Amino acid sequence: MGKKGILLVNLGTPDSPEVKDVKKYLDQFLMDGRVIDIPRFNRNLLVRGLIVPFRSPKTSKLYKEIWNEKGSPLLYYSKVQTAMLQEQLGDEYQVELAMRYQNPSIESALANLKTGLVESIRVIPLFPQYASASTGSVIQLIMELVGKWHTIPNISFVNSFHDNQLMIEVFAENARKHNPESFDHVLFSFHGLPERQIDKSDYVAKSYNFRDVSQREDYNDGNKFCYLAQSYHTAKLIAKELNIDRKDYTVCFQSRLGKEPWVQPYTTDVLKRLAREGKKRLLVFSPAFVADCLETLYEITVEYHEEFRELGGEHVQLVESLNDHPKFVEALVAMAKG
Incomplete structure (x- = not known):
């Protein structure tokens, strides 16, 4: 029997924090039709004519703030997760890592699995909640690439793992290091999406209205594939693990790009509301990520912390992501074995 192939895929990162590499990364990322879902001609004008030239120098500076030795x-954490998973699975498996954008590329990782003559490929997009712009984009590209092969092995995908119990436990364990009871309020800040992308959801009940927060919170068969419903469910499960009452936490969405409506409430608006209410110390989870990155290490730890202090607050504390926690690797093992 041949080896079983496992492909872990995360979003991506520039090859370096220098402007030229950030430009390449942003160009590939934002030209993805599932990320900016407008006609290609318009997308090309917007991305290559406006966003990339103006955002690259600024984004380069931000990456330099979090880049380390x-x-x-x-x-780094994606590589560690891959190595730990390979060690746990043993020689019967071949584990490869890819990034949807930049390197290591999905094409090169698939080529490695093909050269290894694996008997099957199990793809695990490293996004706990399904979104067309993340998991959907990974699945589409892999299907396009493998669809060109003459011989196609058995391929399966992990659609989402937003309610994975081991993942929930890791976030809870990481939070306990900071004594959650010492904070005035808890935020679950997920990566945002344009409302139009949620409007396009074609695997939800006709009666489901994502703009109605109560319907987001009621996770059920009618909305179980909705990014928002999955996000609220993740937050609910982590809060339950930590005995955090519903009134003591808020689900919100960060990283808005452009002026069009994105899913709300925006994290920045929640910070303003909590400051007006006299809250001083906030504990912030970012459960859309399995590894700390620009959105957690800079956007939350630096930008939101500074913004909250300017509003009269005192401290914003990030709960570390899953990173190299052995229990998350246990979760990956179970997903790999299907």
């Missing part, structure tokens, strides 16, 4: 934190 190990390089990109997201790539």
